[in-house]
Amino acid sequence: MNRLHDSGPQRQAFRPGFLHHEIRLFFTALQFFTRLPVPAWVGFRPAWLQHCTRYYPLVGWVVGGATALAFWLAHTIWPQPVAVLLSMAAGLVLTGAFHEDGFADVCDGLGGTVSRERALEIMKDSRLGTYGVAGLGLMLALKFAVLNALPPAWVAAALLLAHPASRMGSALLIWRMRYAREEGKAKPLGRRMRDGEFMTAAVCGLLPALILAVAGPLPAAGIGWALAAALVGAAWMARVLKRRLGGYTGDGLGAAQQLSELGCYLGVLALAV
Numbered sequence: 001m002n003r004l005h006d007s008g009p010q011r012q013a014f015r016p017g018f019l020h021h022e023i024r025l026f027f028t029a030l031q032f033f034t035r036l037p038v039p040a041w042v043g044f045r046p047a048w049l050q051h052c053t054r055y056y057p058l059v060g061w062v063v064g065g066a067t068a069l070a071f072w073l074a075h076t077i078w079p080q081p082v083a084v085l086l087s088m089a090a091g092l093v094l095t096g097a098f099h100e101d102g103f104a105d106v107c108d109g110l111g112g113t114v115s116r117e118r119a120l121e122i123m124k125d126s127r128l129g130t131y132g133v134a135g136l137g138l139m140l141a142l143k144f145a146v147l148n149a150l151p152p153a154w155v156a157a158a159l160l161l162a163h164p165a166s167r168m169g170s171a172l173l174i175w176r177m178r179y180a181r182e183e184g185k186a187k188p189l190g191r192r193m194r195d196g197e198f199m200t201a202a203v204c205g206l207l208p209a210l211i212l213a214v215a216g217p218l219p220a221a222g223i224g225w226a227l228a229a230a231l232v233g234a235a236w237m238a239r240v241l242k243r244r245l246g247g248y249t250g251d252g253l254g255a256a257q258q259l260s261e262l263g264c265y266l267g268v269l270a271l272a273v
Helices: 018-033 046-050 052-075 080-095 098-111 116-124 130-149 152-176 195-215 220-245 250-272
Strands: none
Touching: 018 046, 018 052, 046 052, 052 080, 052 152, 052 195, 080 098, 080 130, 080 152, 098 116, 098 130, 098 220, 098 250, 116 220, 130 152, 130 250, 152 195, 152 220, 152 250, 195 220, 220 250
């Protein structure tokens, strides 16, 4: 599930500096968490993975913008249910179902066993079990049902809000918890985030909420409900992972993002009904 590859010898477009390094970190995060190509000059160093999570919510801007655009374009032609499904499909293609796969693995690992070692072993298995199929099916069905129940003018705004905020929820786990494995797909991200790094992630995750509160179609109360529900989703997953595994895993980060994203949609819908 690791999206990164070594681009080989690179030529620097301009002299290295603080801004240049931060841009590299953002593109490293984009390359790790999505299937999008990045400019050749970015290159890759394993050490960048330890710091790129500060821009994880900024990747949510890209995914949220793409899914919102897909919904808006599709809704000009087809009914809302079709537009919602096409928007969801765009998100799955863009990310390679990275987070959905993690959520399904967590359902499999924690759903059918009480042993920490056995749960970690199951979560490494690429095969999908009954709990994973059921959990992922319910998650996708709930997303579709909630987004389809929103007023059309609110759907794109909800997507723009939820994707950055939910990735901030995952960053919260990296900031406050330890990595549960000695090795694994998220081991490069296993270094605990510094306070300043999480503050960068928080700004990236919350800025869309502020912009939407000022200029968007969503009421401020709905945005508040959405952020609160996203936090509850991430906190609940953190509690489960700490109790069952003693820390987070890469799959756990994906599950936290999915629960936070769904929480955002439910929070917005709570104000709409």
